Amino acid sequence: MTVSPPEQPAIVVRGLSHYYGERCALRAVDLDVRRGEILGLLGPNGGGKTTLFRVLATVCAPQQGSVRILGDDPKRDLAAVRRRLGVVFQHPGLDGLLSVAENLRCHGAMYGWTGRRLDERVVAVLQRLRLEDRANERVATLSGGLARRVELAKGLLHQPELLLLDEPSAGLDPGARREFMDHLTHLRETEGLTVLLTTHTMEEAERCDRVGFVHRGEVVALGTPAELTATIGGDVVVITAHDIDRVRAAVGERFGYDLRLVDGALRLETPRGHEFVREVVEAFPGDIQSVTFGRPTLEDVFVHVTGQRFWDQAAE
Amino acid sequence: MPSSAIATVARKELTDGLRNRWVWIVSMLLATSVLVIAFFGTATVGVQGVRGGGALIASLMNLAVYLVPLLALIMGCGAIIDEKQRGVLDLILVYPISTGEYFAGTFLGFALALAVAIVSGFGVAGVVLTLWSGVEVGAYVLLCGLALVLGVVFLGLSFLLSLLSRDRTRAVVASLFVWIGSVFVFDLVLVGVLIATGGELPSGLFRALLLLNPTDVFRILCFKWIGSSASSLGLSTLTEFVPSTALLAGVLVAWVVVPLCLSYALFQRRVANDTLT
Numbered sequence: 001m002t003v004s005p006p007e008q009p010a011i012v013v014r015g016l017s018h019y020y021g022e023r024c025a026l027r028a029v030d031l032d033v034r035r036g037e038i039l040g041l042l043g044p045n046g047g048g049k050t051t052l053f054r055v056l057a058t059v060c061a062p063q064q065g066s067v068r069i070l071g072d073d074p075k076r077d078l079a080a081v082r083r084r085l086g087v088v089f090q091h092p093g094l095d096g097l098l099s100v101a102e103n104l105r106c107h108g109a110m111y112g113w114t115g116r117r118l119d120e121r122v123v124a125v126l127q128r129l130r131l132e133d134r135a136n137e138r139v140a141t142l143s144g145g146l147a148r149r150v151e152l153a154k155g156l157l158h159q160p161e162l163l164l165l166d167e168p169s170a171g172l173d174p175g176a177r178r179e180f181m182d183h184l185t186h187l188r189e190t191e192g193l194t195v196l197l198t199t200h201t202m203e204e205a206e207r208c209d210r211v212g213f214v215h216r217g218e219v220v221a222l223g224t225p226a227e228l229t230a231t232i233g234g235d236v237v238v239i240t241a242h243d244i245d246r247v248r249a250a251v252g253e254r255f256g257y258d259l260r261l262v263d264g265a266l267r268l269e270t271p272r273g274h275e276f277v278r279e280v281v282e283a284f285p286g287d288i289q290s291v292t293f294g295r296p297t298l299e300d301v302f303v304h305v306t307g308q309r310f311w312d313q314a315a316e
Numbered sequence: 317m318p319s320s321a322i323a324t325v326a327r328k329e330l331t332d333g334l335r336n337r338w339v340w341i342v343s344m345l346l347a348t349s350v351l352v353i354a355f356f357g358t359a360t361v362g363v364q365g366v367r368g369g370g371a372l373i374a375s376l377m378n379l380a381v382y383l384v385p386l387l388a389l390i391m392g393c394g395a396i397i398d399e400k401q402r403g404v405l406d407l408i409l410v411y412p413i414s415t416g417e418y419f420a421g422t423f424l425g426f427a428l429a430l431a432v433a434i435v436s437g438f439g440v441a442g443v444v445l446t447l448w449s450g451v452e453v454g455a456y457v458l459l460c461g462l463a464l465v466l467g468v469v470f471l472g473l474s475f476l477l478s479l480l481s482r483d484r485t486r487a488v489v490a491s492l493f494v495w496i497g498s499v500f501v502f503d504l505v506l507v508g509v510l511i512a513t514g515g516e517l518p519s520g521l522f523r524a525l526l527l528l529n530p531t532d533v534f535r536i537l538c539f540k541w542i543g544s545s546a547s548s549l550g551l552s553t554l555t556e557f558v559p560s561t562a563l564l565a566g567v568l569v570a571w572v573v574v575p576l577c578l579s580y581a582l583f584q585r586r587v588a589n590d591t592l593t
Contacts (some may be wrong), residue, residue: 057410082412091403095328097335109324110411 008071010035010162010194011056015065018051018217025051027217028065033162038188038195040208041219042298044310049198049214050090053166056196057087070161083111086160088151090167096140100131100150103139104157111158125153129183145176152183156193163187165197169204181207200310202298213302221305225298232296232304235273239266239280240289247287254283263309269296321413322421329425330432333391339433342387346437349379354445373455377538380463381531382499384434385470389491391433392426392474396583397484415587419580423475430467435460455542462541465568466534470494472575479582502529523559530571537564 011033018026026048033039041049054060055067058074058081067074074081094103101122108118126132129149139147148168155163165184169177181204187193197208205211205225212222221228239259241247248259248266255276259266270276273293281291302310333339353375399405408418438460445451474491481487506525510517526532540561559567 054406057406059406059409079412082410085410087407087410089403089406091406093404093407095332095404097332098328102331106324106328110321110413112320112412114320 008035009033010070011196012068013052013056013065014067016052016055016062016067017064018048018055018060019063024217026055029217029219031212031219031222033194033196034210035194036188036192037209038184038197038207040205040211041196041198041214042200042202042205042211042302043198043214044200047214048217050166051217052214053164053196053198057085057089057164057166058082083158084161086155086158086163088155088163088165088168090170092147092151093154094139094147094150096138099136099138100142100153101126101135103150104154107154108157113158121157121159125157128156129153144171145173145179148172148176148180149183152180156187160193162194162196165195167199168197169199169201174203177201177204202310205298211298213305215302215306221301228298228301229296232269232300234269234271234296235293236296236300237268237270237273237276237280237291237293239268239291240264241266241284241287242289243287247284250284250287251280255279260303260307262303262307267303269300269304321417322424325413325418325421326425326428329422330428333426333429334432336429339391339429342383343433343437346379346383346387346434347440349383350376350438350441351444353379354441354449354451372451373459373538373542376456376459377535377542380459380466381534384463384467385498385531386495387433388430388467388470389474389477389495390488391430392471393478393481393487393491394484395422395426395475396478397481397487401483409587415584416580419583423471423576426471427468430471431464434464434467438463458542459538462534462537465572466530469530469568469571470498472572472579475579476575476582479579479586498529498531503532527559527563527567530568533564533567533571537561537568540564 009032011031013029013031016026016029016031017024029048029052031052041052043049051060055062056069058069058078061075069081070084072081072084095106098106104122104125105118108114108121113121122135123132126135129152131146131149131153134142134146134150139150142150148171152165152168155165163184168184169180172180184195184197185207188195197204199205208225210222210224211228212219213228214220221231223231239247239251244261244264244266248261251257251259251266257268257270257276259268261267268276277291277293281288296304299310302308354372396405399408409415411418438456442451442453442456442460445456446453473494474487477490477494478487481490506522510522526536536559
């Protein structure tokens with residue numbers, strides 16, 4: 001096991017490619033995850049983020065390129081890397097026939113924790129995640145939100161330096177989702193934990209320190225939510241119309257803008273969106289169905305970078 | 317290979333098994349069947365009450381031939397496939413334990429749960445029979461032990477079926493085919509071959525064919541060790557040849573080891589190729 005200096009990134013990925021048969025799932029990905037940050041990988045299903053997650057979680061070996069996790073090469077010392085990783089998968093990884101405490105004890109034993117040390121750690125984690133009153137309940141009887149919290153407790157039990165979460169809020173209602181992110185933020189602040197999570201919810205991504213867009217096997221954008229939204233110059237205006245091509249041509253001719261047609265709507269990024277909205281409505285009152293404008297969101301950044309709407313991709 | 321990881325996985329699987337009500341239902345079914353055979357098995361020939369001796373042991377041996385492989389196959393065919401379908405295998409594979417430790421622990425845990433089901437089923441009935449009629453305890457215990465070995469053989473086969481199947485439904489169907497094949501079809505085919513050849517099948521070939529079926533090996537061992545009524549022991553008594561204990565034990569061990577080795581090789585290959593999860 002290599003003890004890496006604190007300034008060294010927790011994860012360093014260089015030129016990582018992965019194939020399923022002929023299909024390229026990851027295409028020469030480069031990525032650094034800094035220590036103590038929460039990095040969100042945002043992208044539609046099939047974009048490659050789950051494959052990237054599985055390589056980082058050491059479920060599958062890198063086919064091309066290199067991966068260093070906490071300073072170690074998983075190809076050289078897999079067990080050492082795994083001992084320092086906490087992984088929570090999208091699918092429930094709990095044994096429904098066992099109680100919450102039994103699940104945690106079993107998990108701890110897999111990492112070589114035994115006896116009093118394990119018992120004390122189980123109690124500590126249950127308290128931290130406010131699960132102590134559920135310790136003896138069978139997991140099968142818990143709600144989705146509570147079960148997810150137990151998953152997080154499992155992931156943290158062996159005191160990992162790096163926590164990997166695959167779609168952690170899948171199946172949770174908005175309240176439970178916010179609570180889950182609150183737990184993560186608290187852990188990062190109190191224990192300096194490094195967290196990498198995959199998500200396709202904008203709300204979750206906006207609470208990360210940095211966000212990377214994964215699209216068609218590549219990390220197409222990476223930065224803080226503020227940095228990413230700042231790449232769009234001003235406001236985002238979206239126009240819908242019955243005859244979208246005619247309106248596109250007319251607006252272009254009148255105002256000199258080249259509007260992008262994305263999923264049946266015209267999009268324009270402009271510093272003075274409110275003025276453009278007024279002018280365009282006055283110019284084409286009978287042709288326009290709706291006009292919206294607002295400050296750019298991460299979804300707008302995704303459209304800006306990929307030319308495609310996020311949710312259409314996510315639904316594929 | 318540290319034994320603690322194997323023990324941890326085995327303990328988890330055993331706990332799961334003991335909390336699975338189907339294990340206890342089958343165990344009770346086994347106990348009830350033993351008692352029903354003991355108390356009413358001779359009613360058709362006008363004898364009431366408990367039968368003792370070799371006839372009872374032979375009947376119980378036939379019961380074991382039907383129920384124990386079925387129990388083992390149904391228990392074990394979900395061993396890997398259930399974890400795979402629930403998506404739990406991913407998590408197991410990122411633990412700092414080897415695939416060998418996980419595989420060995422899982423098999424050990426399932427085998428222990430199977431042992432609890434078989435021993436408790438036969439055990440409860442055995443206590444009742446001993447108190448009631450004075451059953452041959454030594455023969456009865458030996459039968460339980462051999463039934464357990466038979467169960468472990470089919471548990472190994474069920475692991476192989478689990479890894480060869482795409483989902484649990486297919487694994488269950490494949491298990492039923494294996495059960496029917498081993499318990500019913502194999503002997504019928506052998507009888508058919510004997511009839512077709514006018515009994516001219518070389519005796520060496522016939523003996524070798526008998527050893528290919530673990531239930532027949534189990535019957536021969538019962539015949540050899542317990543000495544039950546030969547009339548109840550099926551095809552295994554058609555030959556005067558009784559293989560040595562070492563050969564029979566070796567064949568049974570091979571029936572455990574070979575499917576398990578194949579299962580493990582398949583498991584490792586699918587983990588390495590990332591086609592399991």
